[in-house]
């Protein structure tokens with residue numbers, strides 16, 4: 094029997110609303126074997142596909158994955174990690190903690206590669222105190238469309254175009270990352286239940302002097318008044334941990350996440366279930382005390398396939414930032430969701446302290462809100478259209494690594510350094526080899 098194996102493979106964004114069929118490569122040496130027809134669609138670098146939409150997808154073209162770039166060299170004297178772009182945040186955390194260090198900026202999951210973290214210029218619970226991921230990177234090595242490696246330091250325009258540049262300036266192969274010295278990878282966590290949005294905002298502002306890590310979760314089960322839980326954290330000292338556990342705390346090399354079987358066919362996140370889940374979460378006892386660094390930073394990593402809870406159609410994460418510390422805009426957003434009867438399964442609010450260094454970095458000082466909507470929710474596209482318009486009018490923007498719906502005009506109006514970025518794109522990639530489904534949708538190439 095003749096077996097035929099197609100060279101094309103399926104790739105999906107984390108939200109499972111976008112999928113592509115393309116050629117997947119692990120290194121540049123395989124590029125000459127790709128047909129001209131496929132190469133005419135260019136290539137996009139990819140990591141672990143934790144971006145929600147189509148930024149790591151390249152339908153009909155090539156996808157170059159970083160999973161072979163696994164070097165980790167911790168230089169304890171300089172407090173620096175020199176790493177391959179395919180190393181995940183979780184792997185770096187493990188390697189660094191053995192030497193008394195941790196990365197200063199980590200996202201909500203440890204399954205993100207360092208290349209992906211830089212290309213999206215990610216932020217974490219420490220954004221208001223420590224800025225973005227790229228603020229802690231001193232140098233990158235970027236491979237261009239001819240396979241030539243270039244080193245760029247943080248003061249160069251190429252670095253600024255690549256931080257948050259969604260893989261469209263080249264393939265990051267290596268990064269120099271500044272680490273922070275940490276006594277023990279344990280966090281002292283404080284949770285505060287709040288009854289309204291105003292109370293939530295003032296509570297977030299109040300705790301940030303004492304706690305470098307802050308985040309809030311909003312309950313959308315009831316009247317959409319913004320009640321929820323504020324979570325704040327700071328590193329615990331060795332003494333605090335010893336007093337409690339009478340031993341030294343250690344990371345597990347491999348946390349074993351649970352995989353829920355038979356998920357993916359049915360959408361468990363129906364409106365009723367979302368309300369029940371939100372209400373239970375709001376009423377659960379608030380905790381104050383010690384928690385492992387990983388559990389605090391990556392709470393969802395204990396279930397490997399939670400994105401399948403939304404069934405075949407997947408879900409959309411809509412994350413925006415608004416440059417104001419007043420509550421009016423956020424109240425208006427909640428009102429729009431209530432009017433359209435739209436529920437978000439998980440709604441997360443954070444304060445951003447400073448802007449990103451990249452031309453297309455997402456953060457600007459203000460509030461950022463992330464919401465998870467089951468795809469196909471009635472009136473969702475209408476509501477998002479209204480939100481996009483209001484965001485533009487108020488100087489806000491949508492996060493590109495979560496996006497799958499923005500249009501060209503909205504993008505132009507949201508990212509005010511887009512022209513500077515485009516100039517660098519033309520300089521660094523004149524033939525527009527680096528392209529993705531997202532870049533074609535937003536005319537970024």
Ligand SMILES: Cc1cc2nc3c(=O)[nH]c(=O)nc-3n(C[C@H](O)[C@H](O)[C@H](O)COP(=O)(O)OP(=O)(O)OC[C@H]3O[C@@H](n4cnc5c(N)ncnc54)[C@H](O)[C@@H]3O)c2cc1C
Nearest residue numbers: 140141142143144200201206208209212215216259260265
């Ligand atoms: C559960 C969960 C929680 C999250 N929490 C946060 C959070 O707290 N804060 C936050 O900011 N983000 C968060 N994210 C988003 C995530 O951090 C980003 O989408 C990140 O870019 C994903 O990394 P990845 O390795 O999976 O890259 P991919 O999803 O594979 O790619 C993302 C982008 O990076 C580019 N890219 C990847 N590798 C390279 C490379 N080697 N060279 C050049 N470009 C490259 C791709 O072209 C693409 O544009 C979260 C995502 C999930 C699923």
